[in-house]
Amino acid sequence: MKHTISVLLQNKPGVLSRVTGLFSGRGFNIESLSVAQTLEPEVSCLTLVTSGEDNIIEQITKQLHKLIDVIKVTDMSETEYVEREMAIIRVKAEAGTRAEVLRVIDIFRGKVVDVSSKSYAVEITGNASKINAVIDILRPIGIQEIVKTGTIAMTRAKKA
Amino acid sequence: MKITGAQALMKCLKEQGVDVIFGFPGGAVIDIYDELLRNEDLTHVLVRHEQAAVHAADAYARVKGEVGVALVTSGPGATNTVTGIASAYCDSIPIVVFTGQVPTQLIGNDAFQEVDIVGITRPCTKHNYLVKDVNDLIPTIREAFHIARTGRPGPVLVDLPKDIVASMVNYTEPTGPVKMRTYRPTYEPHPGQIEKACKAIVKAKKPVIYAGGGVIASNASAELTELSHKLNIPVTMTLMGLGGFPGTDPLSMGMLGMHGTYYANMAVANCDLLIAVGARFDDRVTGRIDAFAPNAKIIHIDIDPSSISKNVGVDIPIVADCKHALAGINGWLKRNNALDQDGQLEKITPWLNEIREWKKKHPLGYVEETGVIKPQFVVQKLDELTGGNAIITTEVGQNQMWAAQFYHFNKPRTFMTSGGLGVMGYGLPAAIGAQMAAPGKTVIDIAGDGSIQMNIQELATARQYKCPVKIAILNNNYLGMVRQWQELFYDKKYSATPLDVAPDFVALAKAYGAVGLRATKPSEVEPVIKEALATDNTVIMDFVIAREEGVYPMVPAGKATTEMLLV
Numbered sequence: 001m002k003h004t005i006s007v008l009l010q011n012k013p014g015v016l017s018r019v020t021g022l023f024s025g026r027g028f029n030i031e032s033l034s035v036a037q038t039l040e041p042e043v044s045c046l047t048l049v050t051s052g053e054d055n056i057i058e059q060i061t062k063q064l065h066k067l068i069d070v071i072k073v074t075d076m077s078e079t080e081y082v083e084r085e086m087a088i089i090r091v092k093a094e095a096g097t098r099a100e101v102l103r104v105i106d107i108f109r110g111k112v113v114d115v116s117s118k119s120y121a122v123e124i125t126g127n128a129s130k131i132n133a134v135i136d137i138l139r140p141i142g143i144q145e146i147v148k149t150g151t152i153a154m155t156r157a158k159k160a
Numbered sequence: 161m162k163i164t165g166a167q168a169l170m171k172c173l174k175e176q177g178v179d180v181i182f183g184f185p186g187g188a189v190i191d192i193y194d195e196l197l198r199n200e201d202l203t204h205v206l207v208r209h210e211q212a213a214v215h216a217a218d219a220y221a222r223v224k225g226e227v228g229v230a231l232v233t234s235g236p237g238a239t240n241t242v243t244g245i246a247s248a249y250c251d252s253i254p255i256v257v258f259t260g261q262v263p264t265q266l267i268g269n270d271a272f273q274e275v276d277i278v279g280i281t282r283p284c285t286k287h288n289y290l291v292k293d294v295n296d297l298i299p300t301i302r303e304a305f306h307i308a309r310t311g312r313p314g315p316v317l318v319d320l321p322k323d324i325v326a327s328m329v330n331y332t333e334p335t336g337p338v339k340m341r342t343y344r345p346t347y348e349p350h351p352g353q354i355e356k357a358c359k360a361i362v363k364a365k366k367p368v369i370y371a372g373g374g375v376i377a378s379n380a381s382a383e384l385t386e387l388s389h390k391l392n393i394p395v396t397m398t399l400m401g402l403g404g405f406p407g408t409d410p411l412s413m414g415m416l417g418m419h420g421t422y423y424a425n426m427a428v429a430n431c432d433l434l435i436a437v438g439a440r441f442d443d444r445v446t447g448r449i450d451a452f453a454p455n456a457k458i459i460h461i462d463i464d465p466s467s468i469s470k471n472v473g474v475d476i477p478i479v480a481d482c483k484h485a486l487a488g489i490n491g492w493l494k495r496n497n498a499l500d501q502d503g504q505l506e507k508i509t510p511w512l513n514e515i516r517e518w519k520k521k522h523p524l525g526y527v528e529e530t531g532v533i534k535p536q537f538v539v540q541k542l543d544e545l546t547g548g549n550a551i552i553t554t555e556v557g558q559n560q561m562w563a564a565q566f567y568h569f570n571k572p573r574t575f576m577t578s579g580g581l582g583v584m585g586y587g588l589p590a591a592i593g594a595q596m597a598a599p600g601k602t603v604i605d606i607a608g609d610g611s612i613q614m615n616i617q618e619l620a621t622a623r624q625y626k627c628p629v630k631i632a633i634l635n636n637n638y639l640g641m642v643r644q645w646q647e648l649f650y651d652k653k654y655s656a657t658p659l660d661v662a663p664d665f666v667a668l669a670k671a672y673g674a675v676g677l678r679a680t681k682p683s684e685v686e687p688v689i690k691e692a693l694a695t696d697n698t699v700i701m702d703f704v705i706a707r708e709e710g711v712y713p714m715v716p717a718g719k720a721t722t723e724m725l726l727v
């Protein structure tokens with residue numbers, strides 16, 4: 001099963017390679033990964049998506065926790081959370097298809113971030129399935145290039 | 161007070177209680193070596209290969225129960241330490257390794273003797289550091305020692321660029337124990353888990369204690385022995401746990417696992433409660449996982465949560481230091497009057513009888529042959545003639561297993577072996593480290609003729625520091641353990657295991673100014689050992705043994721531990 005794991009870690013040199021080295025060394029897989037500073041400049045938040053049986057996920061969280069620079073490990077999948085990724089998709093947009101592309105990205109609340117006479121680059125934000133849906137719809141029109149971020153996630157606040 | 165980085169290093173080492181450093185110099189650490197000259201209270205042991213410095217520091221740490229220290233130069237000095245570090249990591253041994261590094265402004269430049277040793281050792285250290293700012297030097301060293309010795313112990317590497325140790329830094333005394341935001345190991349057990357464990361212990365009819373290296377690390381032998389004795393629970397130990405419970409105790413079943421005793425493996429396979437204490441369910445111990453303790457409830461005490469339920473599902477996990485957890489269990493049992501000895505004895509007697517029957521059926525043993533020295537006999541004689549009181553180190557292979565099976569370790573911190581990584585060449589440098597830690601003690605390296613050649617150069621170190629270590633080579637003229645596998649599973653095709661050219665170990669000892677003795681007949685074994693023990697010098701005893709003797713019992717890889725090949 002897929003798990004989104006959020007890791008708070010001290011922003012020290014080499015810390016990312018400690019995390020990725022742990023995954024490659026122990027044969028765990030990483031489907032996506034994203035890191036950035038938090039409100040505290042010396043702390044980074046790393047979100048990673050991985051999959052495996054429960055015992056593997058348990059080892060992953062324990063092993064992450066064992067890294068000296070790791071402050072906190074949260075398996076988001078055990079909580080209520082929101083997750084997002086972003087894609088920039090360059091899609092063919094010629095006379096016949098420009099309107100169609102705009103309609104699609106409007107439905108998915110995307111926006112055009114770069115325009116040329118032959119293509120649009122569109123930005124889409126959402127969870128993985130939404131982004132995949134957009135890609136599926138745009139594919140017949142002609143996708144030229146895709147870049148995607150990893151997943152980021154945040155637990156939902158407790159409802160009062 | 162402003163001092164140089166090198167001076168600060170010396171001060172920090174002494175703060176940490178270090179008195180012996182194992183090392184080897186070079187350009188990047190020349191300032192540190194210069195400073196060492198002015199610190200006569202720090203004994204520096206000049207090894208002859210950096211790998212040996214780390215193994216020696218490892219054994220020093222094990223004997224003393226403190227942190228061992230190694231110091232080497234950048235580049236090749238640093239890479240030579242990797243095997244030693246990896247071994248200490250696998251065995252959870254607290255050491256701090258200081259490596260020299262090229263000056264900070266050259267880092268990343270492919271400078272002379274530059275390697276990214278922090279990158280190289282990331283997966284085999286508990287943690288490591290590159291000190292890039294001299295103001296971080298002192299806190300880093302203190303943190304390194306703190307991390308090495310606390311929690312699940314392990315090696316920490318500190319990489320010291322040459323300009324850092326030469327710069328000036330403000331030294332201040334430590335203000336208290338190191339506090340870290342992210343690292344706080346759990347020592348105290350959860351009382352609810354202790355209660356659950358105790359209830360299971362009281363209920364069990366066929367309990368077994370499975371004790372590992374964590375018992376030694378946490379100095380928990382007394383608490384373990386108390387638990388076993390109070391309730392008559394039989395004990396088996398891993399290779400790393402030997403000495404954690406007295407080997408001559410009637411409740412000891414010796415080692416379990418691939419080369420464990422028949423009765424220990426049978427007891428584990430048939431027990432209804434397995435009490436794992438500071439042991440990590442290694443594959444050499446469990447054999448085929450689904451057949452390991454199949455009928456047992458499992459209690460697991462371990463300070464590292466990632467050890468728990470890693471290989472084998474655990475019913476009652478206790479994340480804690482063994483000493484604290486066992487004291488908690490003993491205390492609960494006492495408070496709840498669970499120690500009514502007669503009732504307990506009555507309940508457990510059939511189980512102890514069952515084990516006694518297994519012991520009778522297949523005791524540890526070997527077939528004697530006239531005129532030929534059996535390696536097991538040599539180890540038995542070493543045990544007898546040292547009264548079981550020596551510190552034993554081993555190389556790796558058959559020699560290591562015979563040492564584990566036939567020497568009776570009665571006290572913790574008397575058996576040093578490379579268990580997890582299994583490094584041939586560990587034994588001699590380890591013997592030197594052990595001897596430096598316990599100068600008055602008899603230290604014996606039980607060796608194979610293959611392994612001993614991997615760090616034979618350390619004879620010079622032993623001689624230089626007057627370490628009267630005794631090396632007992634069980635000389636079968638083979639890479640014996642691999643040959644045994646070839647005999648059993650590869651149709652006796654001895655590919656690359658005969659050691660066709662071998663040194664004359666007696667002459668070799670002499671070349672180093674040590675003493676060489678040889679035994680070729682059983683009757684010569686005792687006189688040779690006696691002479692060696694009476695010699696105040698480094699001694700090699702070359703025992704020419706039955707060439708194709710095997711280690712038994714043996715659980716073939718991937719088999720259940722009850723499927724043992726026996727003598």
Ligand SMILES: Cc1cc2nc3c(=O)[nH]c(=O)nc-3n(C[C@H](O)[C@H](O)[C@H](O)COP(=O)(O)OP(=O)(O)OC[C@H]3O[C@@H](n4cnc5c(N)ncnc54)[C@H](O)[C@@H]3O)c2cc1C
Pocket residue numbers: 250251252311312313371372373374375377378397398399400401415416417418419420437438439440441442444445461462463464467480481482483556557560561578579580581582583641
């Ligand atoms: C040729 C060869 C053959 C071998 N055959 C066998 C064999 O037949 N039988 C055998 O047993 N081994 C054998 N070994 C050794 C084996 O590979 C492992 O090294 C060994 O079994 C591990 O021992 P352990 O489980 O006690 O773990 P260790 O490696 O000693 O680990 C200690 C455990 O205790 C925990 N711990 C550490 N400190 C504390 C503390 N303060 N409090 C609580 N917990 C703590 C750690 O987290 C860890 O889980 C063999 C090795 C070789 C090279």
Ligand SMILES: Cc1ncc(C[n+]2csc(CCOP(=O)(O)OP(=O)(O)O)c2C)c(N)n1
Pocket residue numbers: 555556557558559560582583584607608609610611612634636638639640641642
């Ligand atoms: C550095 C290293 N290389 C290879 C091995 C694989 N290995 C394990 S046991 C063994 C044979 C050891 O031979 P020897 O030291 O003569 O001991 P014996 O088994 O004969 O007692 C070998 C090659 C190892 N453990 N370590």
